[in-house]
Amino acid sequence: MTAASTSTASPARKIGWLRSPSLVAGGIISATITSAALLSFLWTPYPPLAMNMAQRFQPPSLQHVFGTDQFGRDVLSLLMTGAQSSLAVGVVAVAIGLVIGSALGLIASARGGWIDEIIMRMCDFLFAFPAVLCAVMLAAALGAGMGNAMVAIGVYNIPIFARIVRGAAAGVWVREFVLAARTSGKSSTHIAIEHVLPNILDIIVVQATISFATAILAEAALSYLGLGTQPPTPSWGRMLHESQVFLSRAPYLSIFPGLTIVTMVLGINLLGDGLRDLLDPRYARER
Amino acid sequence: MALLQVQDISISIDRPEGKVGLVRDVSFDIQPGEIVGMLGESGCGKSLTALAILGLLPEGMTATGEILFKGANLLTLDEPSLCRLRGNRIGLIFQEPMTTLNPMMTIGDQVMEPLRLHRGLGRHDARAEALRLLERIRLPSPRQKFDSYPHQLSGGQRQRVVIAMAIACKPELLIADEPTTALDTTMQMQILDLLLDLTDETDTGLLLITHDLGVMAEMTDRILVMYGGSIVETSPTADLIASPAHPYSRGLLRAIPQRAPGSDGWLEPIPGTVPAPAARPQGCLFRARCPIAIAECAAHRPELRDILPGRSAACWVPIIHGRTGDA
Amino acid sequence: MREILSVSQLSIDYPLKRESLFSPRRSLRAVDDVSFSIVRGRALGLVGESGSGKSSVARAVMGLQRPSSGTLNILGRDIFAMPPRELLGFRAHFQMIFQDPYGSLDPRHTVGRIVAEPARRSAAEMRNEVAAALEAVGLNPQDSSRYPHQFSGGQRQRIAIARALVTRPALLVADEPVSALDVSVQAQVLNLLRKLRETLGLTYLFISHDLAVVRYICDDICVMFAGQIVEHGDVGTVLNAPAHPYTIALRDAMPRLDRHGPRRRRSTSPEEARADAEPGGCPYASRCTLAVPKCIRERPELRPLPDGRSVACHNVQ
Numbered sequence: 001m002t003a004a005s006t007s008t009a010s011p012a013r014k015i016g017w018l019r020s021p022s023l024v025a026g027g028i029i030s031a032t033i034t035s036a037a038l039l040s041f042l043w044t045p046y047p048p049l050a051m052n053m054a055q056r057f058q059p060p061s062l063q064h065v066f067g068t069d070q071f072g073r074d075v076l077s078l079l080m081t082g083a084q085s086s087l088a089v090g091v092v093a094v095a096i097g098l099v100i101g102s103a104l105g106l107i108a109s110a111r112g113g114w115i116d117e118i119i120m121r122m123c124d125f126l127f128a129f130p131a132v133l134c135a136v137m138l139a140a141a142l143g144a145g146m147g148n149a150m151v152a153i154g155v156y157n158i159p160i161f162a163r164i165v166r167g168a169a170a171g172v173w174v175r176e177f178v179l180a181a182r183t184s185g186k187s188s189t190h191i192a193i194e195h196v197l198p199n200i201l202d203i204i205v206v207q208a209t210i211s212f213a214t215a216i217l218a219e220a221a222l223s224y225l226g227l228g229t230q231p232p233t234p235s236w237g238r239m240l241h242e243s244q245v246f247l248s249r250a251p252y253l254s255i256f257p258g259l260t261i262v263t264m265v266l267g268i269n270l271l272g273d274g275l276r277d278l279l280d281p282r283y284a285r286e287r
Numbered sequence: 288m289a290l291l292q293v294q295d296i297s298i299s300i301d302r303p304e305g306k307v308g309l310v311r312d313v314s315f316d317i318q319p320g321e322i323v324g325m326l327g328e329s330g331c332g333k334s335l336t337a338l339a340i341l342g343l344l345p346e347g348m349t350a351t352g353e354i355l356f357k358g359a360n361l362l363t364l365d366e367p368s369l370c371r372l373r374g375n376r377i378g379l380i381f382q383e384p385m386t387t388l389n390p391m392m393t394i395g396d397q398v399m400e401p402l403r404l405h406r407g408l409g410r411h412d413a414r415a416e417a418l419r420l421l422e423r424i425r426l427p428s429p430r431q432k433f434d435s436y437p438h439q440l441s442g443g444q445r446q447r448v449v450i451a452m453a454i455a456c457k458p459e460l461l462i463a464d465e466p467t468t469a470l471d472t473t474m475q476m477q478i479l480d481l482l483l484d485l486t487d488e489t490d491t492g493l494l495l496i497t498h499d500l501g502v503m504a505e506m507t508d509r510i511l512v513m514y515g516g517s518i519v520e521t522s523p524t525a526d527l528i529a530s531p532a533h534p535y536s537r538g539l540l541r542a543i544p545q546r547a548p549g550s551d552g553w554l555e556p557i558p559g560t561v562p563a564p565a566a567r568p569q570g571c572l573f574r575a576r577c578p579i580a581i582a583e584c585a586a587h588r589p590e591l592r593d594i595l596p597g598r599s600a601a602c603w604v605p606i607i608h609g610r611t612g613d614a
Numbered sequence: 615m616r617e618i619l620s621v622s623q624l625s626i627d628y629p630l631k632r633e634s635l636f637s638p639r640r641s642l643r644a645v646d647d648v649s650f651s652i653v654r655g656r657a658l659g660l661v662g663e664s665g666s667g668k669s670s671v672a673r674a675v676m677g678l679q680r681p682s683s684g685t686l687n688i689l690g691r692d693i694f695a696m697p698p699r700e701l702l703g704f705r706a707h708f709q710m711i712f713q714d715p716y717g718s719l720d721p722r723h724t725v726g727r728i729v730a731e732p733a734r735r736s737a738a739e740m741r742n743e744v745a746a747a748l749e750a751v752g753l754n755p756q757d758s759s760r761y762p763h764q765f766s767g768g769q770r771q772r773i774a775i776a777r778a779l780v781t782r783p784a785l786l787v788a789d790e791p792v793s794a795l796d797v798s799v800q801a802q803v804l805n806l807l808r809k810l811r812e813t814l815g816l817t818y819l820f821i822s823h824d825l826a827v828v829r830y831i832c833d834d835i836c837v838m839f840a841g842q843i844v845e846h847g848d849v850g851t852v853l854n855a856p857a858h859p860y861t862i863a864l865r866d867a868m869p870r871l872d873r874h875g876p877r878r879r880r881s882t883s884p885e886e887a888r889a890d891a892e893p894g895g896c897p898y899a900s901r902c903t904l905a906v907p908k909c910i911r912e913r914p915e916l917r918p919l920p921d922g923r924s925v926a927c928h929n930v931q
Contacts (some may be wrong), residue, residue: 115716176712176717176718180712183708183732184732185700185706185734266672280721328796329767442664473663500797501870502869505869528871542797542800544801544829552809553805554801555801556805557798560768561796
C-alpha cells in the first residue's frame with residue numbers, strides 16, 4: 001500500500017461498500033431505470049409515439065405490459081422514452097443548483113463580511129421567485145421548451161444549495177483542523193476545496209437527492225402549464241398529468257408513471273444515503 | 288448505616304454484536320459527611336457509575352447489582368420515585384455548567400425550580416430562599432444576577448449557580464462529576480472550597496469524580512481508583528498518595544508533572560493505552576502496561592481484596608509499604 | 615540568528631458589536647502592549663487564566679490574527695509586513711500544535727496527507743519525510759494510510775506533532791497540547807515534546823494553564839493577566855518564589871499532592887474581580903490583597919529585578 005493514497009480505496013472503504021444495503025439497493029434501482037432510458041434510444045417494445053386508435057385504453061396485458069393510453073400508445077415504451085427527458089431535467093437542474101449554489105455558499109462562508117451579505121441577499125431574491133414564475137419568465141424571454149425548464153428549475157435550486165452549503169461550511173471553517181491548515185500555509189481556496197468541501201459533502205449529497213426528486217416533479221408541473229417538455233415528446237410528469245382526466249376510466253395510466261417516479265426518487269434517496277456513508281471514513285468502524 | 292451502598296454494580300451496553308460490559312462488579316459505600324473520590328481516566332466507567340446511581344444511564348445500557356440509598360434499592364425504583372430523589376435528596380453537579388443550565392431561563396427561575404418542585408414552596412418563599420442560596424454560594428451581587436441569563440455570567444459564576452441548584456433541597460448526597468475541570472485554576476479553588484464548606488456544614492456525603500490527582504489529594508477522605516470498568520484500589524487518601532498499592536495507582540502518581548520527576552529528571556509515563564471495552568483481555572486488564580506483572584496476571588483477573596486495614600487492591604502482587612510482595 | 619521570535623509592543627483588539635446603529639464601534643483589548651523574545655533552543659511558557667490573552671498571542675504569532683499595533687518578528691522577518699504569498703511559504707518555519715487532538719485533524723484525510731500538509735506538497739512526494747516524522751513521534755510509518763478516528767487521543771496528538779515537525783520548523787507553538795489528554799498519556803506526550811526539543815534543537819512557545827507542566831517543559835515563563843505580562847523570568851526563579859501577587863495566587867491555587875491532609879481549605883481565596891478595572895490602573899488591582907491607592911491610579915511598568923526577572927507591580931522593589 002502506498003504511503004498516502006487519497007483517492008484509491010482503502011480496506012475500510014471496500015468493507016463499507018459491501019455492507020451498505022442502501023447503497024446497493026439504490027444503485028440497482030437507479031441503474032435499472034437509467035439503463036431503460038438509455039435502451040429507449042435504440043429499442044422500445046413499440047414505437048413510443050405511434051398512435052393506434054384501435055388499441056386505445058388497453059389495460060395491462062401481455063402485449064402491453066403497462067397498457068395503452070388514449071391514443072393507443074404503449075405506456076411502457078412511453079415511460080422508457082420519457083425517462084430521457086425526466087432524468088435529463090433532474091440531472092441538469094441539480095447540477096446547475098449544486099455547482100453554482102455550492103460555489104456561492106462556499107465563497108460566502110469563506111469571505112464573510114459584505115461578500116457574504118451580497119450573496120445571501122441575492123439568494124433571498126431568488127427564493128422569492130417560485131420555480132414556475134421563473135420558468136414563465138424564461139419561457140417568455142427564450143421560448144418554452146425542456147431546456148428552459150431545466151434552467152428554470154436549476155436556478156430555483158441555486159439558493160437552496162447556497163444556503164445549505166454556507167451554513168454547514170461556516171461550522172467547518174471554525175474547526176481546529178482548518179486553523180491547522182492555515183498555519184500550514186494553505187490558501188483559503190485550497191482549504192475550501194481540501195478541507196471544507198469534503199466535510200460537508202454528505203449534506204450536499206443528501207440535498208442533491210432531494211432536489212433531484214423535486215426537479216422531476218417540478219418538470220411535471222411545468223409541462224402541465226405548457227412550459228416544460230413539449231408534446232409529443234413524453235416525460236413522466238406530463239404522462240402523470242395527462243392521465244388525470246382518465247383517472248376513473250383507466251387508473252393504470254396514472255399508476256405506472258406515478259410508481260416510476262416514486263421508485264426513481266426512492267432509488268436516488270437510497271443512493272444518496274449510501275454515498276454519504278461511503279464518503280465518511282468513520283463509517284467502516286461504526287457498523 | 289452507610290448513606291450510599293453500591294454493591295456489585297455491572298453496566299453493559301447492547302451492541303449489534305452483543306452485550307459489551309462497561310463496568311464490572313463495582314462496590315463501595317459513602318458515609319454521611321464523607322468525601323469519596325473516584326479517580327480514573329476517560330472510559331474507565333466512573334461517569335457511568337455515577338449515572339447509574341441516579342438512574343440516568345443512556346438508552347441501551349443496563350445496570351445490575353444493588354444501589355442502596357438509605358436502604359432503598361435505587362435500581363428497582365420506578366421513574367417517578369427516582370425523580371423525587373434526584374435534585375432533592377441527591378444533588379448533581381456536572382462538568383460543564385453551560386449544558387446543565389437552561390440558556391432561556393433566568394438564574395433565579397432555575398434556582399427556584401427545585402424549591403418549588405420538591406419543597407413545594409410558593410413563588411414568594413421560593414424567591415427568598417433562592418436569594419439566600421445564591422448568597423450562600425457567594426455569587427457576587429445576587430440580587431442583580433437573579434434576573435440574568437446564564438450567558439451573562441462567567442464560567443465560575445455559572446458553576447456556583449449549578450451548585451446552588453444542587454444544594455437547594457438540602458440533599459444528603461452530592462455527586463459531582465469533574466465539577467471544576469472546565470474552570471480556571473483560581474476559580475477551581477474557590478468552587479472546591481465551597482464544596483468543602485457545604486459538606487462540613489450539613490453532613491452531606493460527596494462523591495467527587497475527577498481525573499486530577501491534585502484535586503483528589505486536597506479534597507477527599509478516601510479514593511477509589513478505577514481502571515477499565517473496575518475498582519482496582521480503594522485506600523484512604525493520604526495512604527494512597529504516600530504509598531499506592533496498585534501498580535496503576537503508582538503509575539498515575541509517577542506520570543504527573545506535579546510530583547517531582549524521576550531521578551533522571553524525566554516523567555515516567557504508563558506505556559500503552561487503556562484497552563477498549565470490547566477488547567478487554569482475559570486476566571488483569573492492566574497487565575499489558577504493568578511493570579511488575581507475573582504469569583498469574585495473564586491467567587486470572589484479580590478481585591478486589593483487603594491488603595491492609597482499610598485498604599484493598601485488585602492485584603496479585605500489590606505494593607505494600609513501597610515493596611512488591613505476594614500478600 | 616539567535617532570536618527566533620521577537621514580539622514587541624504587541625496589542626490586539628477585537629471589535630465588539632455595535633450597541634446601536636449610531637453608537638461608536640467599541641473594541642475589546644485582548645492583548646495590551648506585550649513584548650518578549652525567545653532565542654534559539656529556549657522554551658518560553660505563557661501562562662494565565664482564560665481571557666488573559668495568552669491564546670491571542672499564540673494566534674498572532676501564528677499569523678492567524680493581525681495585531682492592532684506592534685511588531686512580530688520570526689527569524690528576523692516581520693510576518694505581517696510580508697506579502698501574503700510569501701507568508702504562505704514562510705509558514706514552514708513556524709508550526710503549531712493545537713489543544714484538541716480530535717478537532718485538529720481532518721477526519722476525512724489520511725494520516726499521511728495530514729502530516730504532509732505543511733510541506734504543501736502531496737503526501738506521495740513527501741513519503742519519506744512523513745515516515746521520518748511519524749517515527750520521530752513514536753508512530754509506525756505504515757499508519758500513514760489510516761484515518762484519525764482509528765487512533766486514540768494520545769496517538770492523535772502524536773500525529774499532530776508529526777505534522778508540526780515535517781517541515782523541520784525553527785519555532786513550535788503549542789497551545790495547551792496535553793490538557794485534553796488522560797494523565798497516563800499526558801506524560802508520554804510531555805516526554806516526547808521535551809525529547810524533541812533536545813534532539814532537534816527546537817524553540818518552543820508553550821501555552822498552558824498548568825504551572826507544573828510549564829515547569830517541566832520550559833526554561834522561561836511569562837505570566838499574563840488581562841492582556842498584560844505581569845511577571846517574566848526564569849521558570850525556576852518565578853515559580854519557586856513568585857513576586858507578583860497574581861503569580862503567587864496562581865501558584866497557591868494549583869492543587870498539589872504534597873500538601874498534607876485532605877479537606878485542605880485555602881482561606882486566602884482571592885475573590886472574583888469586583889468590577890472592571892480602572893482603565894489607567896493595574897489590571898489586577900481589583901483582586902489584589904496588597905493593592906494601594908496608587909495601583910488604581912497608575913499602571914505599573916514591567917521592571918527588571920536584580921535576580922533577572924521582570925515584574926509589573928508597584929509593591930515589588
